[in-house]
Amino acid sequence: MSAREACAPRVLALVLGALAGAPAFAAHPDLTGIWQAISTADYDLEPHSARKDAPPGAGVIDGDHIPYRPEALQKKAENFAARDKLDPRLSCFTLGVPRDNYYPEPFQILQRPRDLTLIYEFGNSVRTIHTNGTLHPVGDNPEFWLGDSRGHWEGKTLVVDVTDFTDKTWLDRAGDYHSDALHIVERWTPIDHDHLAYHAWIEDPKVYTRPWTIDVILYRLKDKNIQLIENYCYTLDFDQYYPLPAEDFPHAQ
Amino acid sequence: MLNDASHAGRARAAALVALLASACLVRGAVAAAPIFTVAEGPWTGPRLADGQPDIAGVWTNDIANHNNFTDPQGGIPGDPSKGLNVANGAGKGPKKPRSERAPSRVSDPADGEVPFQPWARARQQELLANFFNPTKPEYVEPGARCAPAGVPKSFYWHGYEIRQYPGIVLFLFNGGIRTIYLDGRPHLPANIKLWNADSRGHWEGNTLVVDVANNNAKARFARTGEFASENVHIVERYTFAADHYTYNAVFTDPTVFTRPFTVTIPAHRITEATPQDEWNNEQEWANRPGQPPLYENYERMCVENNHGHGNVVATASAAH
Numbered sequence: 001m002s003a004r005e006a007c008a009p010r011v012l013a014l015v016l017g018a019l020a021g022a023p024a025f026a027a028h029p030d031l032t033g034i035w036q037a038i039s040t041a042d043y044d045l046e047p048h049s050a051r052k053d054a055p056p057g058a059g060v061i062d063g064d065h066i067p068y069r070p071e072a073l074q075k076k077a078e079n080f081a082a083r084d085k086l087d088p089r090l091s092c093f094t095l096g097v098p099r100d101n102y103y104p105e106p107f108q109i110l111q112r113p114r115d116l117t118l119i120y121e122f123g124n125s126v127r128t129i130h131t132n133g134t135l136h137p138v139g140d141n142p143e144f145w146l147g148d149s150r151g152h153w154e155g156k157t158l159v160v161d162v163t164d165f166t167d168k169t170w171l172d173r174a175g176d177y178h179s180d181a182l183h184i185v186e187r188w189t190p191i192d193h194d195h196l197a198y199h200a201w202i203e204d205p206k207v208y209t210r211p212w213t214i215d216v217i218l219y220r221l222k223d224k225n226i227q228l229i230e231n232y233c234y235t236l237d238f239d240q241y242y243p244l245p246a247e248d249f250p251h252a253q
Numbered sequence: 254m255l256n257d258a259s260h261a262g263r264a265r266a267a268a269l270v271a272l273l274a275s276a277c278l279v280r281g282a283v284a285a286a287p288i289f290t291v292a293e294g295p296w297t298g299p300r301l302a303d304g305q306p307d308i309a310g311v312w313t314n315d316i317a318n319h320n321n322f323t324d325p326q327g328g329i330p331g332d333p334s335k336g337l338n339v340a341n342g343a344g345k346g347p348k349k350p351r352s353e354r355a356p357s358r359v360s361d362p363a364d365g366e367v368p369f370q371p372w373a374r375a376r377q378q379e380l381l382a383n384f385f386n387p388t389k390p391e392y393v394e395p396g397a398r399c400a401p402a403g404v405p406k407s408f409y410w411h412g413y414e415i416r417q418y419p420g421i422v423l424f425l426f427n428g429g430i431r432t433i434y435l436d437g438r439p440h441l442p443a444n445i446k447l448w449n450a451d452s453r454g455h456w457e458g459n460t461l462v463v464d465v466a467n468n469n470a471k472a473r474f475a476r477t478g479e480f481a482s483e484n485v486h487i488v489e490r491y492t493f494a495a496d497h498y499t500y501n502a503v504f505t506d507p508t509v510f511t512r513p514f515t516v517t518i519p520a521h522r523i524t525e526a527t528p529q530d531e532w533n534n535e536q537e538w539a540n541r542p543g544q545p546p547l548y549e550n551y552e553r554m555c556v557e558n559n560h561g562h563g564n565v566v567a568t569a570s571a572a573h
Contacts (some may be wrong), residue, residue: 032418093557108432110418117416117423124401124430128550135540144552168557225438230447232429234556235400235471241390242400242471243480244376 028153029190031109031116034226035218037102037198044174045214053084054173060102062213066176072207079175087173092233094125094145096169097162097184098200102216108228116151116158121228129160136163143180145169158188179206194220288356289315289519291492291499296459298495303419305435305456308493311523311548313412313533316355319402322475323365325409326354329476333385358409358474360501360517367479368511380478394476399555401429401448403472404465404487405502408518412533414550422454422461427535427553433463440466446483448472461491465502482508496522523548 040048040057046066047059068076079086089095095103100120107120114132119125129149136148147162162184170177187199196218203211296306317325328346347354357365369377383392396402402410411427424431433452441451446469454463465487473480485506492499500518504510523534525546536548 091556094554110416110421110423112416112418117425119430119432126425126430126552128552130539130549132539132547133541134547134549135542137537138540142551145554145557146552227434227438227441228432229441229445230449232401232448235395235398235448238390238393238395238398238400239471241393242395243469243473243482244391 029156029158030111031158031188031190031196032111034106034108034221034228035196036106036221037104037216037218039102039216041102041214041216042099042104042172045172045176046174048174060214060216062215067209067212069207069209072177076175076177079170079177081175083173083175086175088168088170089122089173092123092236093168094123095120096145096165097127097147097149098186098198098202098214099169099171100125100127100146101198101200101218105231106221106226106228119228121231123233124228124230129158131158136161143167147182147184156190158186160184160186160188162186177207178202178204181206191217194222196220288517289497289499289521291459291494291497293460293490293492294458296456296493298493301417301419305417305422306459306461306493307417308461308498309415309417311412311414311534311536311550312498312520313523314409315519315521317409318532319396319406319410319475321477322479323357323359323367323477324351324354325356325358327351329384330381331385358405358516358518359514361515362512367474368514369479370509370511373480373509377478377480380473380480381476384476384478394473394478395471396428396473399428400472402426403429403448403470404431404450404468404489405500405516405518406472406474407431407449408500408520409475411535412523425550425553428555433461440464443467446470450487459493461489461493463489463491465489480509481506484508496524 039060040055041060043054044057045059045061047064048054048057050056094100100107100122103120103122105120105122107118110117110119114130116129116131118127118129120127125146127146127149129151131151131153134150136150142148142164143166144164145166145168148164149160149162151158151160153159165178165180165182167178167180182202182204185201189197189199191197198216198218199213201211201213202208299307301307320329321327326347326349332346359365359367362368380392383389384394387393401407407413407424407426407429413427414425416423416425420434420436422433422435424433429449431449431452433454435454435456438453440453443466445451445467447467448469448471450465451467452463452465454461456462468481468483468485468487470481470483470485481504485504487502487504489500489502492501498520500516500520502516503513504516505513523536525548527534529536537551539547539549541547
């Protein structure tokens with residue numbers, strides 16, 4: 001993380017705290033709620049014109065483009081060409097971090113002092129961001145689909161260090177990808193009660209020439225009685241066989 | 254998620270200790286094995302800020318696993334394997350006479366049997382008879398395809414974590430989750446059917462009462478093939494003490510059963526004193542040097558890792 005990455009939100013927090021007449025922020029913000037991105041980030045993080053399979057978008061990357069290493073750019077191109085077959089989303093696999101946060105389906109944040117629980121409706125994937133001072137696991141080099149998340153608060157910003165990734169997830173539908181060396185630092189900052197600024201600093205020396213960042217706004221879903229609706233997408237492939245063929249239920253015919 | 258073979262010989266003694274240490278022993282309907290029962294009453298333990306009894310933590314079933322619904326320690330009838338015991342004495346086959354094994358998970362009616370209508374009983378027997386050699390897609394127990402275990406099987410599958418928030422009780426199972434809303438909101442529209450159903454709860458003293466609707470009934474109750482239809486309505490009562498709870502759930506489904514029946518599942522808390530066993534206690538040690546040991550929950554994936562869980566038969570051709 002650059003000095004700018006590390007310090008800017010902290011300075012911002014102090015300034016805002018001073019403006020509010022408060023001694024910085026006494027309590028952590030409460031991120032509890034059901035959130036969803038509206039941007040086209042999941043279609044393509046980079047700027048793109050309209051395609052048959054994607055609405056246009058101005059991109060969410062600082063500097064517009066992912067700084068792929070030359071050989072990695074070739075693989076990205078191959079992924080893009082075969083995106084209608086290779087996107088892990090099509091297998092209903094857990095989308096991973098950061099993609100789960102801007103995929104166009106809601107997710108729920110539940111918050112306690114020791115952790116935040118993020119439930120992504122797509123696949124009902126459960127992610128825990130530990131905020132109890134614990135460190136990344138050591139020893140057995142685990143590889144997680146959602147990474148291992150350890151967070152702390154800097155003013156009103158939740159800063160999350162995410163490591164121990166599998167290399168099997170994509171970053172978007174356009175085939176943007178990473179390796180198991182992926183390392184992400186997320187910054188979750190409330191803008192107001194109903195908007196969250198999501199910032200991710202992304203490094204992967206096997207795939208990118210330098211770290212890069214994305215910024216996405218998350219919106220609180222406020223529909224009456226809003227709740228996540230279970231979406232175990234992968235079960236749809238065998239849904240027809242259960243509970244039993246309909247003809248087996250004599251009273252249901 | 255691991256299949257049973259990897260758990261062979263890892264049955265842990267804690268559940269038995271819990272049984273022996275229990276202060277309130279009752280006799281099961283069929284068998285002589287004692288069950289720890291928590292009586293409904295006031296809650297005297299700690300509370301959360303919103304007044305809920307604080308029951309957050311990791312919990313697990315006391316007895317056996319998902320092999321057999323009405324004879325939990327009886328193994329799966331017809332099991333051709335010669336494996337050793339797996340979790341909590343749920344052997345590949347019965348190791349003791351029925352009178353010495355744990356009682357049925359059905360506590361009412363008194364005979365411990367699911368009150369199936371004749372056609373449904375015949376279908377359950379057919380599913381059981383074809384469990385080890387599934388020649389039709391519907392013979393494959395859906396858990397072998399990474400499907401959520403549903404209600405009630407999630408409670409005698411692996412251990413699970415309960416997290417609590419104002420107005421919400423959240424269950425994190427090895428496969429799947431349940432979010433129980435306590436704010437009085439209505440159920441989802443009736444035509445939305447879910448593997449883990451739709452849950453609305455409230456607290457009565459030490460008892461969390463949950464109304465369960467919108468069940469797609471695709472999950473089976475056990476490997477022995479018991480099932481309901483998507484018309485099933487379930488009322489659960491989770492009665493908590495500090496380190497134990499008793500689950501009683503009344504299942505009503507006139508489509509499949511001749512009368513309502515009650516499922517009873519005793520459970521206990523996993524603590525940092527509980528050994529890891531990759532079944533009941535799948536917690537991992539948090540990395541925090543210089544501080545007391547602390548368990549935490551790793552992410553659980555199944556379909557992503559390209560193998561089923563609890564899959565004791567070769568189902569590849571049928572499953573795909």
